Structures are given as C-alpha cells and as structure tokens.
Amino acid sequence: MKNGLYHESMTLEEQMKEIAQRGKQASRALTSLSTEQKNQCLLAMADAIDLKKAAIQEENKKDLIAGREMGLSSALLDRLELTENRVASMSQGLREVASLPDPVGRLLDERIRPNGLKLQKVSTPIGVVVIIYESRPNVTADAAGLCLKSGNATILRGGKEAIHSNQIIAKTMVEAAKAVCPEFSLEAIQVVPTTDRKAIPVLLSLSDYIDLCMPRGGEGLIRAVAECSRVPVIKHYKGVCHVYVDRDADLEQAAAIAVNAKTQRPGVCNAIETLLVDDSVKADFIPRVTQMLWDKGVEIRADDAFREALDLSKMNSPGKIEPATQEDWDAEYLDLIIATKVVSGVSEAIDHINRYGSGHSDTVVTTNEQTAKKFMTEVDSAAVYWNASTRFTDGAEFGMGAEIGISTDKIGARGPMGLEELTSYKWLGFGQGQIRP
Amino acid sequence: MKNGLYHESMTLEEQMKEIAQRGKQASRALTSLSTEQKNQCLLAMADAIDLKKAAIQEENKKDLIAGREMGLSSALLDRLELTENRVASMSQGLREVASLPDPVGRLLDERIRPNGLKLQKVSTPIGVVVIIYESRPNVTADAAGLCLKSGNATILRGGKEAIHSNQIIAKTMVEAAKAVCPEFSLEAIQVVPTTDRKAIPVLLSLSDYIDLCMPRGGEGLIRAVAECSRVPVIKHYKGVCHVYVDRDADLEQAAAIAVNAKTQRPGVCNAIETLLVDDSVKADFIPRVTQMLWDKGVEIRADDAFREALDLSKMNSPGKIEPATQEDWDAEYLDLIIATKVVSGVSEAIDHINRYGSGHSDTVVTTNEQTAKKFMTEVDSAAVYWNASTRFTDGAEFGMGAEIGISTDKIGARGPMGLEELTSYKWLGFGQGQIRP
Numbered sequence: 001m002k003n004g005l006y007h008e009s010m011t012l013e014e015q016m017k018e019i020a021q022r023g024k025q026a027s028r029a030l031t032s033l034s035t036e037q038k039n040q041c042l043l044a045m046a047d048a049i050d051l052k053k054a055a056i057q058e059e060n061k062k063d064l065i066a067g068r069e070m071g072l073s074s075a076l077l078d079r080l081e082l083t084e085n086r087v088a089s090m091s092q093g094l095r096e097v098a099s100l101p102d103p104v105g106r107l108l109d110e111r112i113r114p115n116g117l118k119l120q121k122v123s124t125p126i127g128v129v130v131i132i133y134e135s136r137p138n139v140t141a142d143a144a145g146l147c148l149k150s151g152n153a154t155i156l157r158g159g160k161e162a163i164h165s166n167q168i169i170a171k172t173m174v175e176a177a178k179a180v181c182p183e184f185s186l187e188a189i190q191v192v193p194t195t196d197r198k199a200i201p202v203l204l205s206l207s208d209y210i211d212l213c214m215p216r217g218g219e220g221l222i223r224a225v226a227e228c229s230r231v232p233v234i235k236h237y238k239g240v241c242h243v244y245v246d247r248d249a250d251l252e253q254a255a256a257i258a259v260n261a262k263t264q265r266p267g268v269c270n271a272i273e274t275l276l277v278d279d280s281v282k283a284d285f286i287p288r289v290t291q292m293l294w295d296k297g298v299e300i301r302a303d304d305a306f307r308e309a310l311d312l313s314k315m316n317s318p319g320k321i322e323p324a325t326q327e328d329w330d331a332e333y334l335d336l337i338i339a340t341k342v343v344s345g346v347s348e349a350i351d352h353i354n355r356y357g358s359g360h361s362d363t364v365v366t367t368n369e370q371t372a373k374k375f376m377t378e379v380d381s382a383a384v385y386w387n388a389s390t391r392f393t394d395g396a397e398f399g400m401g402a403e404i405g406i407s408t409d410k411i412g413a414r415g416p417m418g419l420e421e422l423t424s425y426k427w428l429g430f431g432q433g434q435i436r437p
Numbered sequence: 438m439k440n441g442l443y444h445e446s447m448t449l450e451e452q453m454k455e456i457a458q459r460g461k462q463a464s465r466a467l468t469s470l471s472t473e474q475k476n477q478c479l480l481a482m483a484d485a486i487d488l489k490k491a492a493i494q495e496e497n498k499k500d501l502i503a504g505r506e507m508g509l510s511s512a513l514l515d516r517l518e519l520t521e522n523r524v525a526s527m528s529q530g531l532r533e534v535a536s537l538p539d540p541v542g543r544l545l546d547e548r549i550r551p552n553g554l555k556l557q558k559v560s561t562p563i564g565v566v567v568i569i570y571e572s573r574p575n576v577t578a579d580a581a582g583l584c585l586k587s588g589n590a591t592i593l594r595g596g597k598e599a600i601h602s603n604q605i606i607a608k609t610m611v612e613a614a615k616a617v618c619p620e621f622s623l624e625a626i627q628v629v630p631t632t633d634r635k636a637i638p639v640l641l642s643l644s645d646y647i648d649l650c651m652p653r654g655g656e657g658l659i660r661a662v663a664e665c666s667r668v669p670v671i672k673h674y675k676g677v678c679h680v681y682v683d684r685d686a687d688l689e690q691a692a693a694i695a696v697n698a699k700t701q702r703p704g705v706c707n708a709i710e711t712l713l714v715d716d717s718v719k720a721d722f723i724p725r726v727t728q729m730l731w732d733k734g735v736e737i738r739a740d741d742a743f744r745e746a747l748d749l750s751k752m753n754s755p756g757k758i759e760p761a762t763q764e765d766w767d768a769e770y771l772d773l774i775i776a777t778k779v780v781s782g783v784s785e786a787i788d789h790i791n792r793y794g795s796g797h798s799d800t801v802v803t804t805n806e807q808t809a810k811k812f813m814t815e816v817d818s819a820a821v822y823w824n825a826s827t828r829f830t831d832g833a834e835f836g837m838g839a840e841i842g843i844s845t846d847k848i849g850a851r852g853p854m855g856l857e858e859l860t861s862y863k864w865l866g867f868g869q870g871q872i873r874p
Contacts (some may be wrong), residue, residue, distance in 0.1 A: 111836055429820070436702075436828040
C-alpha cells in the first residue's frame with residue numbers, strides 16, 4: 001500500500017480513520033502557508049508533472065491495460081487515457097490556479113460594536129475535502145490544485161480503473177511541493193489507497209475530521225454518496241435546464257438562444273432539455289424554431305399544442321418529432337433531443353420549471369422587464385438568465401478562472417464553484433479587554 | 438389532527454410528504470411577497486399573540502398539566518410555561534424582526550463579462566427549513582418569525598410536551614398574517630401534527646422538498662438529527678470554549694477576561710470551559726486568577742503544573758481544586774467548573790484548542806500582535822477573539838438584531854445566525870441575446 005503507512009493488518013475502518021486524521025493534520029498546516037508558498041508549490045507541481053510525463057503515462061498504461069481486460073467501453077477507456085495533451089493541460093491548469101488571487105483571508109464584513117470590539121468576517125479554508133469522482137484521472141490534479149490554493153487538504157477517491165494514474169499524479173504533486181516548501185505536508189493531498197467500495201461510507205462517516213464531500217460524476221454515484229454521507233455534501237444531480245419564450249420575446253433572439261442552449265454542446269449539464277413557449281406566440285415561433293432545431297439534427301418530443309402549431313406540409317425538411325410523455329419533462333437527455341411544451345404564460349412556465357427542473361440554469365426570453373423580474377425572482381435555480389443562453393453557467397464564463405464543479409445545492413456554494421466557493425469563514429474579534437457586563 | 442388536512446388513514450410517510458410538499462408550495466409563494474407585506478404579516482402576528490394571550494395560556498396549561506402527569510422535572514416544566522412575560526416577549530420579538538432590514542435581494546457580487554453579460558449574485562430565501570427543538574414553546578414564534586422575514590417556509594417540530602402550545606402559537610400567527618395579507622400562505626408555518634418520534638427521520642428524508650434542518654437543543658437531540666438526516670443540517674453540538682493567556686499578556690486583563698468568560702453566565706455555550714496558561718507567566722498569573730475564580734465559587738480541575746504553581750498556604754480563602762483527568766479537556770460543564778492547563782506557548786495552545794475544542798469561540802490574551810495573528814489564523818473556530826471575552830459570540834452582541842442559533846459548521850452559516858444567515862443566493866444573468874460561440 002501507498003508509502004508504507006497502511007498495514008495490511010489494519011481494518012478498513014482503521015485505514016480510513018488514519019487517512020482522515022492525517023488529512024485534518026495537514027489542513028491545519030496548510031492554514032499557515034503564505035500565498036507565495038502555496039503558489040510556489042503549485043508551480044513546482046506543474047513542472048514536475050511535465051518532467052515526469054513519461055512515468056505518469058507508464059502508470060496510466062497499466063490502468064488502460066487492466067481496463068481493457070475488465071472490458072471497459074471505449075468511451076470509458078478514452079476518458080481514462082492520459083494523452084500528451086491531457087498531461088499538458090493538467091500542468092497548465094495548475095499554473096493558472098497559481099496565477100489566481102488567494103481566496104483565503106478576504107474581508108467579507110467588518111463592524112465596530114458600541115463597546116469598541118471590532119468584528120471582522122474573513123474567508124478561511126473549509127478544512128478537509130473529500131472528492132469522489134469517476135474515470136478521468138486529470139480531475140486528480142485539477143481538484144487537488146484548487147483545494148491547495150484555497151488552503152484545503154484533499155482526500156481523493158477516483159474510479160478504481162484509474163488508481164495507478166491517480167496515485168502517481170498525487171505522488172508527483174506532493175513530492176514536488178515538499179521539495180520547494182518544507183512546511184508543506186505530504187498528506188495535504190491523499191489518494192484513498194484501496195479500491196474497496198465499502199471505503200466510501202466508512203470515510204464519509206468521519207465527520208470529526210472531514211468537512212465536506214464533493215462527488216463528481218453521474219447521478220447514480222452522487223445519489224449513493226449523498227445517501228451514505230454523514231459529512232456535508234455539495235452536489236448536483238443533473239442539469240434539466242429550460243428556455244421559456246415569453247409573449248413579449250424578440251422571437252429571432254429567442255430562437256437563437258434556444259438553439260444555442262440545446263445544440264452548442266448538448267452533452268453538458270448547462271445545455272437545455274426543455275423549451276417552453278407562450279401560447280400567444282406559438283403560431284409565429286414554433287415553425288421557426290422547429291426548422292432551426294431540425295437543421296441541427298435535434299429530435300423533438302412535443303406536447304399536443306406544440307405539434308398542432310406545426311403544418312408539416314409547409315416545412316422545408318422535416319426532422320423527427322414525437323409526442324412528449326410525462327417522463328420527458330424531467331429527462332436529462334444530454335443529447336440532440338429536446339422536450340417542448342406550450343404554456344399559458346410566465347406563471348405556468350415558472351411552475352413547470354420549479355416542478356420538473358433541477359435547479360441548475362434557466363432562461364426567460366422577453367422584452368418585458370416585469371415578466372423578466374418575476375421569472376428571475378420566482379425560478380428557484382442556481383442561475384437564472386434574461387435573454388441569454390443557459391450555456392454561460394460555467395466557472396470560466398463567470399470569470400472565476402477555474403471551476404471544481406457546479407452546485408445545485410442551496411447551503412454553501414450554489415452555481416459554479418471556483419476558488420472562493422471552496423472557502424468558509426470565521427469571525428475575528430479585536431478587543432482591548434472587553435468583557436460582558 | 439390539525440385543520441382536517443391529515444386523515445387518520447394516511448401513513449406517517451404520506452403525512453410527512455404532504456407537509457413537506459405544502460411547505461415547498463408555500464415557500465414559492467413567499468418569494469413574491471414584498472418586504473412591506475412580510476413586515477405587515479409580522480406585526481399582525483405580534484398583535485394577535487398579544488390579543489389571544491389568554492387562549493394561548495389556556496393551551497399551554499394543557500401541556501403543563503400533561504407534563505406534570507408525565508412526571509417532567511421542575512426545570513422542564515419551567516421552560517415549558519408561557520408566563521405573561523414570555524408571551525409578551527414573543528410578540529416583542531416579532532416586532533423587532535419586522536424592524537430589521539430584509540435579508541433577501543442583497544447584491545453580493547456584480548460583474549460584467551467581456552461579452553456584455555451582466556451577472557449579479559443576490560441573496561435569496563433558502564426554501565423550506567425544518568426546526569427541531571425541545572421544550573420552550575417561545576421558539577415557535579421566534580424561529581417562524583425569522584424564517585418568514587427571510588422568505589423561508591418553516592416546518593416546526595417542538596417537544597411533544599409542548600404540542601398544544603406550539604400549535605396554538607403557529608395557528609394564531611398564520612391566521613393573523615392571512616387576514617392582513619391574502620397572498621400569505623397558511624402553510625408557510627406548519628407544526629408537525631404528530632408527536633411520533635419516527636416522524637423526524639421520515640421528514641428529514643424528503644430532500645426534494647426540504648432544504649435545511651436546524652436542530653436546537655442538547656447534544657443528544659442534535660446527534661440523532663444529524664445521524665438520520667438526508668437534508669443539510671446546520672448545528673452546533675456543544676460549546677467547549679477556551680481562553681489562552683500568553684506570555685505577553687496583560688495579566689490583569691487576562692484574569693478579568695477569563696473570569697468573565699467563565700462566570701458571567703456559566704450555563705451558555707459561549708462561556709469558557711478551559712483556561713490555558715503559558716508556562717512563562719504561570720507563577721504570576723495562576724495564584725491571581727485562582728483566587729478570583731474561587732471568589733466567584735468556581736471549582737478548578739487543574740493539570741499538575743497548574744496546581745504546582747499554587748502555594749495553598751498563601752491563598753486567602755481556598756476553594757475547590759482537583760487534578761484534571763483526560764475527560765476534563767472536552768467536557769462542557771455549563772457550570773461553575775473550569776479545566777486549567779499550563780502550555781509551553783501559543784502553538785501548544787492552538788493544538789489543544791483544535792483537538793479538544795468544539796470550534797465555537799476561543800480567546801487569546803496577549804499584547805503581541807504576531808502571536809495574536811497566529812492564534813486567530815490557526816484556531817479553527819467560528820469566532821476567535823484577541824483580548825476580549827468569548828461571551829460576545831451572540832447575534833445581538835454581533836449587531837445582527839436577532840439570532841436563530843449559533844453554528845459550528847463550516848458549510849453554510851458559521852457563528853451566530855441572524856437573518857442574513859438564513860439566506861442562500863442565486864446568480865442572475867442579464868443579457869441582450871448572448872449565446873455561446
């Protein structure tokens with residue numbers, strides 16, 4: 001087992017507790033590193049990954065061979081592979097994180113009380129963050145780099161098919177950091193050394209040491225983690241996003257936004273799955289948007305009113321359209337398929353989105369400010385747009401510089417999570433001997 | 438059962454789902470109430486509580502009679518009783534909440550992206566908040582009022598011994614609000630209508646409808662809730678707070694702070710339980726603080742070095758002092774008892790606090806800015822003070838106007854929780870037709 005610290009004779013419970021305690025210890029040490037030290041570590045890590053590219057690809061080959069033997073699909077094998085480009089983008093990512101401002105120590109609030117006590121609310125690291133992810137080994141470097149910059153220790157649990165890759169990436173990173181910064185603790189980045197599935201609930205029961213878990217992957221993985229965790233989890237299950245075309249929409253703009261949000265990259269969580277159309281504009285809008293969607297190869301699952309607004313004989317080159325079923329309203333296709341529905345107005349659109357949506361990203365297209373305000377206030381999603389594509393919900397598009405995920409939770413971070421979203425806060429009280437009378 | 442909406446034939450699961458769904462529906466309606474409407478509701482609730490005082494005390498009497506029959510302790514019966522003063526302070530609390538600024542709709546961040554898309558991060562209600570508490574029925578009005586002002590629907594689950602009191606308080610509140618504001622939903626404040634203990638895990642499994650749970654009470658209750666919950670929980674288990682007297686402390690100030698933090702109100706979570714003394718000042722400081730603690734009737738549990746620094750024959754009026762055991766370091770006495778220990782300096786003090794403390798409130802007394810900075814950075818607690826009593830960790834003392842609890846968690850709110858801490862946020866994107874290229 002990794003670096004000889006774990007004995008085969010230890011139980012799974014003992015192993016996980018050992019890892020969690022070491023993580024907590026390392027997180028304490030991280031709080032006293034300066035911004036310069038953290039950046040120095042990140043740059044050394046990036047250089048080491050470039051330098052040890054061959055060794056990393058060698059370990060990755062072991063995973064690929066084992067994966068082929070296990071019969072992994074070619075899609076999974078593709079995600080698993082660390083090509084030259086992917087190794088380079090890991091080190092490039094670390095250099096970018098080094099160049100971003102330190103999210104720790106920001107002054108969030110300040111007040112001086114009548115007794116002279118000065119209170120400051122300042123951002124702090126969260127502590128120990130467990131990241132659970134699937135087959136992409138580049139997440140190891142990306143997540144650990146973001147956590148280091150935000151002062152958090154990480155415990156990484158990747159897919160078992162990527163264990164060799166994940167271990168050498170983490171080892172390369174911590175050794176490089178230690179070499180340039182002796183105060184850096186080797187346990188600031190740990191890879192769970194066992195591929196036993198039972199390790200996850202054991203690890204996530206250790207709430208005395210672990211402060212947060214972020215699962216990244218499919219809905220099944222995330223539900224399983226949320227179900228067993230005793231530590232806070234920040235997650236998003238899926239992205240069922242909507243565009244609502246209002247009666248006061250600029251219909252050309254509306255069609256462009258809907259088509260972009262569906263087709264620009266259909267496989268991602270901020271692509272839309274459902275298009276809602278105000279009844280008053282259906283005759284004008286539906287034939288127009290349908291043709292544009294078909295031209296992009298999109299299959300439509302439409303309610304009756306939507307289909308009735310189409311005269312198929314008048315369409316240039318008809319594509320696929322089928323009646324929508326109940327299941328279509330909460331489906332996350334991640335594909336060139338869209339559900340469509342005619343609604344009676346903004347209130348029905350809001351109700352539909354709050355009922356079937358996943359609280360991720362939703363857009364209203366309208367020229368009516370009051371309608372937009374109502375939609376933006378009442379739609380209960382992480383990001384709500386007025387006349388823009390849902391595809392902007394993304395750390396880079398939000399100017400965060402880097403992203404560790406997108407949260408649809410409401411406690412802690414919501415929406416794209418960059419460095420600031422990996423922090424907590426504390427209150428500092430500066431006194432001159434104040435006591436409570 | 439309450440208002441005839443629950444049938445005896447419904448299972449516990451069906452009942453809880455019904456409550457949770459109604460809560461979610463009510464929370465949607467709350468988002469469109471204006472600040473003025475919310476304040477109008479709060480003031481009407483306050484007036485109604487004053488007006489219906491006799492009826493509320495009548496229902497409270499039922500609980501008191503049943504409580505005496507169940508053999509509740511006199512301390513519990515005292516907490517349960519709604520005296521004239523307590524009823525008045527419920528209505529007064531609601532009026533105060535009405536006078537505070539609306540925590541929803543605050544602009545937390547704003548950025549305009551190169552493509553012209555304007556992004557605003559604004560505070561929003563959390564949604565549906567479950568409050569689980571023990572015998573004090575006044576929590577019903579306090580918690581529901583704070584949640585209403587922050588736009589959240591509440592599901593209240595008080596102690597079974599207070600069910601009649603809790604139900605009439607909630608009923609009085611919602612009916613008064615509905616009378617002045619027809620858009621107010623009666624289900625914005627619900628009391629769980631059954632006293633069945635199994636209702637709690639069932640309710641807290643409904644993460645599709647419930648956004649947050651806040652348990653308030655003893656450690657046992659809070660652990661049980663955290664253990665079974667599938668929704669995020671914000672909590673604090675206990676308050677094991679410390680004062681550390683550094684080698685560079687003003688010893689007179691240090692003694693005053695330690696004695697205040699221990700004795701000003703020993704039964705609360707922000708009172709200290711442990712005093713740590715730097716070895717270099719033990720000869721001067723220990724006899725002085727010991728006499729002051731004894732004068733206040735405090736019993737001391739001291740490590741060897743602390744006891745050896747005392748010459749009992751030279752003390753004026755010796756009080757109780759005993760050797761500390763391992764259990765003393767994480768004990769929450771909530772009483773006139775203090776654990777004391779000599780440490781080798783600020784690093785050992787920080788280690789001790791991070792190991793045994795509860796992450797609540799801790800103080801360093803020193804004139805050395807560098808020592809203070811180290812302590813404030815490295816102690817991982819919600820509130821860290823320099824030369825001030827830990828007793829200031831409190832919503833009113835922090836200028837929050839009202840407090841629903843104190844969190845020792847690091848995801849979501851940390852430290853005293855006022856109205857702002859009962860909000861989440863969302864991102865609003867204002868576009869002019871922007872799409873992703």
